[in-house]
Amino acid sequence: MSKIRVLIVGYGNVGRGVAAALNVHPDMALAGIISRSPERVKKELGDSSIPVMHVDDVEDWKQALRPDIAILCGGSSTDLPKQGPEFAVHISTVDSFDNHGEIPNYFKKMDAAARAAGNVSVISTGWDPGIFSLERVLAASFLPGTRAYGFYGLGDAGGLSMGHSDAIRRIPGVKDGRQYTHAEPVAVAKVRAGENPQLPPGEMHWRECFVVLEKGANAAAVEREICTMPNYFAPYRTEVNFVSQEELNERFGTFPHGGCVIAAGKTPDGSPARVEYSCDWGSNPAATASVLVAHARAAVRMKKEGKAGAFTILDIPPAYFSPLTHGELLKSYM
Ligand SMILES: NC(=O)c1ccc[n+]([C@@H]2O[C@H](COP(=O)([O-])OP(=O)(O)OC[C@H]3O[C@@H](n4cnc5c(N)ncnc54)[C@H](OP(=O)(O)O)[C@@H]3O)[C@@H](O)[C@H]2O)c1
Numbered sequence: 001m002s003k004i005r006v007l008i009v010g011y012g013n014v015g016r017g018v019a020a021a022l023n024v025h026p027d028m029a030l031a032g033i034i035s036r037s038p039e040r041v042k043k044e045l046g047d048s049s050i051p052v053m054h055v056d057d058v059e060d061w062k063q064a065l066r067p068d069i070a071i072l073c074g075g076s077s078t079d080l081p082k083q084g085p086e087f088a089v090h091i092s093t094v095d096s097f098d099n100h101g102e103i104p105n106y107f108k109k110m111d112a113a114a115r116a117a118g119n120v121s122v123i124s125t126g127w128d129p130g131i132f133s134l135e136r137v138l139a140a141s142f143l144p145g146t147r148a149y150g151f152y153g154l155g156d157a158g159g160l161s162m163g164h165s166d167a168i169r170r171i172p173g174v175k176d177g178r179q180y181t182h183a184e185p186v187a188v189a190k191v192r193a194g195e196n197p198q199l200p201p202g203e204m205h206w207r208e209c210f211v212v213l214e215k216g217a218n219a220a221a222v223e224r225e226i227c228t229m230p231n232y233f234a235p236y237r238t239e240v241n242f243v244s245q246e247e248l249n250e251r252f253g254t255f256p257h258g259g260c261v262i263a264a265g266k267t268p269d270g271s272p273a274r275v276e277y278s279c280d281w282g283s284n285p286a287a288t289a290s291v292l293v294a295h296a297r298a299a300v301r302m303k304k305e306g307k308a309g310a311f312t313i314l315d316i317p318p319a320y321f322s323p324l325t326h327g328e329l330l331k332s333y334m
Contacts, residue, residue, distance in 0.1 A: 004300050005031035006293070007067035009055065009087065011041045013255065014096065015073035017289025019050070025293060027323050032065040055083075058090060067091060069296045073289075081106065088113035088121045088310075092303050094295045096126040096288055103129065103312075111310035120303040121310045122295045126288040127279050128152075132261050134313050135277040139263030143273055146265035149191045151183040151204060152257070155280060158182040158208055159257035162284075167232045168209055171225050173217030176245060178252050180208045183259070194264040194272055206237040210252065212245045257284035294321040 006022055008015050011033050022030045032051035035041045041052045053061045061067075070087055072095040074080050080097045087093050088110055097106050103124050114121040124130070128150065136148040153159035158180035168177035187204045190197050209226055213219060223240045226233055243251075260278035267273045281287035295313070298320035302311065319329055 001027065003027055003029040004297060005029055005066060005068045006296055007031050007061070007065060007070040007091070008033045009035075009070050009072045009083065010074040010079060011035045011044070012073060012075075013285035014289050014292070017283070017286040018071050018073060018292060020286065021290045021293045025297075025323065028293065028297065031067040032061065034061050034065075062090065068300050069094065071095070071292050071296055073292075081109075084121070084123070085109045085113040088119055089117045090119075092119040092121065092299050094122045094125065094292050094299055096130070096292060097124045098126065098129055100129060107310050107312070115309040118308045120299045120307055122299045122316070123310050123312060125295050125313050126291050127257075127281070127284075128259070130288075130291055130313055131277070131279065132259070135261040135275075136263075137314055139261065139275045143263050143265050143267070143275065146194075146263040146273075147196050148261055148263040149199070149204070150259060150261055151188055151191075152259035153181040153205065154183050154188075154259060154278065155256070157256045159259065160252075160255050160284065161207075161257075164207065164232055167229060168211060168226060171222055173214050173222050174211055175214045176212040176248055178210045178248065180210075182206050182208060188260075188262070191262050192264055192274065192276070194266065194274065196265060200235065202235040202237065207233055207239070209233075209238065209240045210243050210248055211240060212248050213242060254282060255284040255286075257281050257287075297321060297323065 004027060006028055008018050019030055022028050030050060032053060033041055034053050034055045036055050038052045038054050051065060070091045070093045072080060072083055072087060072093055074083050076098045080095055084095055107123060110121045110123050132150060139148040161179050161181050164179035165177055168174055168179055183205055184203060187199055211222060213222065219242055226240055227238045228234050258280040260276055262276045264274035298316050301320050319326055322329060
């Protein structure tokens with residue numbers, strides 16, 4: 001059996017996760033890594049035999065690495081909007097673009113580029129958007145009239161929000177910072193009970209911040225700036241803890257996250273009904289990477305079938321994610 005050759009585009013947290021995840025899929029192999037900073041990546045990999053090339057050397061990496069599919073691991077804010085359409089012209093792609101409001105626009109651009117080149121581009125997958133998008137659609141289709149709620153950070157540690165951590169680090173006087181999102185248990189209970197309540201964002205989650213100050217910075221001013229930041233913190237109950245850099249590094253060296261989608265209401269006979277799907281990740285980027293790798297398998301299959309254009313998790317039959325045959329799936333999973 002010839003293995004699916006996967007190219008990693010961009011080597012950060014998710015890129016590292018993809019490289020690790022490929023080791024546990026016997027039908028897939030890492031073709032190589034391409035990056036805007038290949039020297040940094042080579043240094044990090046040490047004496048590994050993994051090929052690393054510059055992202056701009058398109059003909060070179062195509063010829064040397066012969067990838068079947070590229071997993072785009074760049075950031076959603078500026079990397080993917082540029083790299084996505086550029087790569088879809090050369091090769092089938094999978095990405096985790098997570099700017100929810102921009103997904104329809106991004107889909108259009110990726111669809112045009114991939115369709116014209118005869119490639120398959122799976123966009124905006126991971127756990128949210130991704131698995132949770134699928135669960136929201138299933139819930140709304142199976143239980144019409146209920147609302148599908150998303151809660152994040154259900155465990156004691158909460159969920160590390162990269163975007164909110166970034167926002168804290170941009171405040172003058174802040175040297176480093178992390179933000180953990182916590183679901184409000186009262187709101188979760190109301191939703192589980194089938195009340196379908198109107199819940200403003202601040203009643204669904206609260207925010208816990210750990211901040212390292214620059215020398216001489218005014219703690220009260222930083223706290224005020226965090227707590228009053230529109231959209232990010234102002235609508236939420238926010239707790240700010242000042243810690244040393246050592247404490248931040250030691251206690252918060254990982255990327256825990258997770259959450260659930262809940263829809264609860266009644267079936268037409270008046271019986272209570274609830275669907276709920278939850279994920280608990282010790283590492284958000286490693287989990288996202290695992291989802292991306294399964295989508296790479298699906299994309300390669302779809303391309304082999306002659307499909308082209310952009311697709312989301314909503315458009316792919318679940319059997320395509322699995323290495324098992326259809327017969328094996330019917331026997332073991334139905
Ligand atoms: N859908 C979901 O459920 C989900 C969940 C989690 C994350 N995501 C998405 O995944 C994206 C990537 O997350 P991430 O944590 O992997 O971001 P990241 O670590 O910041 O990496 C993003 C890119 O930045 C570059 N980079 C990384 N470290 C660098 C360094 N030390 N110096 C210079 N450049 C560096 C890399 O590109 P080069 O190698 O080309 O330089 C890398 O591809 C996020 O923006 C988010 O949108 C989606």
